[in-house]
Amino acid sequence: MHGEYKVHGGKLVVCDLEVRDGKLADVQIAGDFFLEPAEALTDICNSLNGLPAAASVETIVAALNAGIRADAALIGFSVEAIAIAVRRALGVAKTWRDYEWEILDGQPFAPTMHMALEEVLAAEVGAGRRAPTLRFWEWERPAIIIGSFQSLKNEVDMEACREYGVEVVRRVTGGGAMFVEPGSIITYSLYAPAELVADMSFADSYAFLDQWVLKALNEVGIAAFYKPLNDIASPEGKIGGAAQKRFSNGTVLHHVTMAYDMDAAKMTKVLRIGREKLSDKGTASAAKRVDPLKTQTGLPREAILKSMTDTFIGLNGGRKSALTEAEIAAAEQLAAGKFSSDEWLNHIP
Structure with missing residues (x-):
């Protein structure tokens, strides 16, 4: 499943994932954003793997905030942007x-x-x-x-x-x-x-x-x-x-x-x-x-x-x-x- 979200005035966030037994699996987040340290990308994907496929934006955002290391800098995107890309990949969030x-x-x-x-x-x-x-x-x-x-x-x-x-x-x-x-x-x-x-x-x-x-x-x-x-x-x-x-x-x-x-x-x-x-x-x-x-x-x-x-x-x-x-x-x-x-x-x- 594939979803994309372009942050207004910011960067593109792309999500690819699978759903197994009603949960997110093999989540990959990519895009033209900046992220420091680079290892924080692993934090992001690990925070998403295992979440219920029916998770709300609030649930996804909470999981990301809890799972991403405190010193991480998300530049040109946000945890909310990641959540939107995830829900678009799941077909939950609508586009124009x-x-x-x-x-x-x-x-x-x-x-x-x-x-x-x-x-x-x-x-x-x-x-x-x-x-x-x-x-x-x-x-x-x-x-x-x-x-x-x-x-x-x-x-x-x-x-x-x-x-x-x-x-x-x-x-x-x-x-x-x-x-x-x-x-x-x-x-x-x-x-x-x-x-x-x-x-x-x-x-x-x-x-x-x-x-x-x-x-x-x-x-x-x-x-x-x-x-x-x-x-x-x-x-x-x-x-x-x-x-x-x-x-x-x-x-x-x-x-x-x-x-x-x-x-x-x-x-x-x-x-x-x-x-x-x-x-x-x-x-x-x-x-x-x-x-x-x-x-x-x-x-x-x-x-x-x-x-x-x-x-x-x-x-x-x-x-x-x-x-x-x-x-x-x-x-x-x-x-x-x-x-x-x-x-x-x-x-x-």
């Missing part, structure tokens, strides 16, 4: 290619509709009525989207929003406020089975679910990298941020917003937090703080979206899909109810 992904192209919707679609599509994937899905968003009109746990009055200047015609909505995920306008932003969502990230910490799953988009940005000339906990950045500055929610139905919602051509002056007028953070730097610094993809690539927004789609399909597979009538109807009902209600928007005043 274990699913048939569907891709929804951007369709302009009102802000409340986008918020509703997040819940509806996560529910559909969890119920097995929809395959795991990548959805690109298009915005029908300007909006501020605040995180589930943010204070409305602390984050948003409602008077300025009314002046500029900016709608304010609250999403189901945590994180910070976003200012969006049609054509100025690239937003995407992943609706994935939780088992795809079952062997990862919450923090590690952020990096894992965004690996493909870093490659896509590299393809268009951006030296993009992941900055914990939830930022996508480049040497020129921040590009965007991610947020995530794990639903009880076994679905992970992971969505990312990246700036393409941000109106920084307007952003600082409608967002209080932006005003406070940049009060001593001015609008020019605001433009630098969330560095638009347009200035780094010189490409039309559509070209970047195409690179993202092509990269995702090349790495993970996927086919184009469309929202069903039932999904749209369910989202419209939720958008008109929960996500348009003052109760939801103001649940943290």
